[in-house]
Amino acid sequence: MSRQTHWDNIILGAGAAGMMCATQSGGRTLVLDHAKAPGEKIRISGGGRCNFTNMYAGPENFLSANPHFCKSALSRYTQWDFIDMVARHGIAYHEKTLGQLFCDNSAKDIIAMLQAEMTQAGAALWLETQIVNVTHDGTTFNVEVEKSGKRESLTCTNLVLATGGKSIPKMGATGLAYDVARQFGLTVTDTRAGLVPFTFSDGRFKAISGVAHPVRAAANGTSFEEAMLFTHRGLSGPAMLQISSYWWESQPISLNLFPDGSPFDTLRNRRQEQGRRNLTTELATLLPSRLVDHLSETMDLSGNLADQSDAALQALCDQLQNWELLPSGTEGYRTAEVTLGGIDTDGLSSKTMEAKAVLGLYVIGEAMDVTGWLGGFNFQWAWSSGWAAGQAIAAKRG
Template sequence: MTWNTLILGAGAAGMMCAAHAGGRTLVLDHAKAAGEKIRISGGGRCNFTNMYAGPQNFLSANPHFCKSALSRYTQWDFIDLITRHGIAYHEKTLGQLFCDTSAKEIIAMLRAEMEAARAELWLQTKIVSVAHTGTEFVVEVEKDGLRQTLKAKNLVLATGGKSIPKMGATGLAYDIAHQFGLAVTDTRAGLVPFTFSDGRFTPIAGVAHPVRASANGAQFDEAMLFTHRGLSGPAMLQISSYWQETHSISLNLFPNGDPFEELRTRRQAQGRRNLTTELATLLPSRLVEHLSGIMDLSGNLADQSDSALRSLCDVLQHWELQPSGTEGYRTAEVTLGGIDTNALSSKTMEAKAVPGLYVIGEAVDVTGWLGGFNFQWAWSSGWAAGKAIAGRP
């Protein structure tokens, strides 16, 4: 069976590409349904983009690579698309846009766009082998217990990274890239909770608090959640993409105020009150109880000199912690690293050394922050590759 374009992966990037790649396009996926990661994202409402999406929100060995696709297909273009399909949405926080009703609306929209472009979709299809004859790609698949050989002028790798293997993530795109001589950068789990092997935060699991988290020169002001395993919440997921093993993270428990001035003012008016009692009005009481076990919080406010208060506040604003690791790909929202951007055209997403081979979405060494940025990269890179394919003679 001969096609113009075969797209491996019916996720966000793959379906977006199929909607723009022109006729005789076939999308292949091993799953029972298309867009499974879309379906579960954002608590089932899909954080489909971010109003402030730009190159500054992405990590890559080449931070300039993402600029072309992001500037030619922006968040506003995708918002126009969902508006045309009548999908209601809202901003949750920090520019994050979610469906009012269900993430399934985004999947239905992409399927409708594919159908309008006459792109076909084969689900529950296993990729057995991929080859290139010099003039066309040959993909052997297994579907319904039968082997079939598919041929195409163009092949698009849109199978994502290694994150959430229980949903079928395998790193297939990296294997195919190696096969065709494309370099793959080191990969690791990103946007993932931290773990501490000693279980130190188990007694305060469930406590949340806004923090400023810092690691490796990056910082984020968002909520943090203590868990039985360690630390989670948006701030921790964000900073995990910058953290390196054996390094520490720094937490400012007062990202929006000056605790020294607040405590000194209270000392003048309420000096007889316990230091822990006053801290518990500024921090969650269970967190204060935990902190009292690892630092000296004894005595009344009146007992604390300016120097003692400054030292305490410095610790609370620069709480250094060294995680044992992260929860890994099992719960990671994305994979950091991927197919080296040096091997690809930033305008078309085509492999420079293998004409007709395209790589899009999470398979590429472009990783967004938490908050809709990775979906925007899927839309932008999928659109760029699809338009390039449709424009080829």
């Protein structure tokens, strides 16, 4: 018969949110994860340097069926609170762009910091541990696990779902949190890949793969002004990842190749000065030449500047600032940085992250229907929601 061990708190998932919660929850806390090392998504994030937060993080940077849900946690544990923790541990960091903060050295510094904080809080960590089954008898949770080929039955007063969403399955991402949530009567909204590159089935951008250019990308009334990257499969880069979270299948996206303003005056002035030059030659001074070659396949860029009337130049500029494309889809969860949707926040307390109908059950991080923009916002949600749940759990003990 397997040995049964009781813990005050069991946290499923040793990612950003789970480890953060463990630093705050107090009591006898156990963190379980199937991976060989904690914080694997932290380790690979930001090119290995971890974009751990954003100086401008606020509720407006998050998507959710209930846009107000994230306000409480974000206001009580802010980006500045996490930055203070980073500074206390002597981790050097820098702002890359748009308030995005990265480690100077390595993302592993953030993982080591969280592990040190967990150790100081007395939390235990079991890795390479599979969750077999979760039940609840009305007062106590039973978590059956398999570790080193042996099954063990653990019990706890508080259970925290911190296993994330479905993004990047090659790292072990599953829908475990959703399955457990449904088991206890919580609603799970439809999920889809977010912060993910677009694909085009006809491979139309293969010839210009690797070309990057700043754009303003728009979909469903929302726009982002950042870099776009053409790939052999479609479109990537920060602007595309951002707008993918607002895009729905079978809908077009609109690209403004001149987000800083129309090139009309520039082209008209050059027509007066150098009218004999080819239109494509002049455009290639304003856009990547390979992109101009690609555009010439679908837009009329023939002739010299002198051949272009004001009306023709204006029409061309309008095309270049409203280039409409219809993606076939996205690369899906395989490369998505986040999962949109998840455990419905209507069933959770925005202050404590506790399930309203199942006392002692908490949901934090990406598992719930709160998704941040690209740029450190999702990590900030992990820190804020993990902290809120940890504090609420600790407060129960008095």
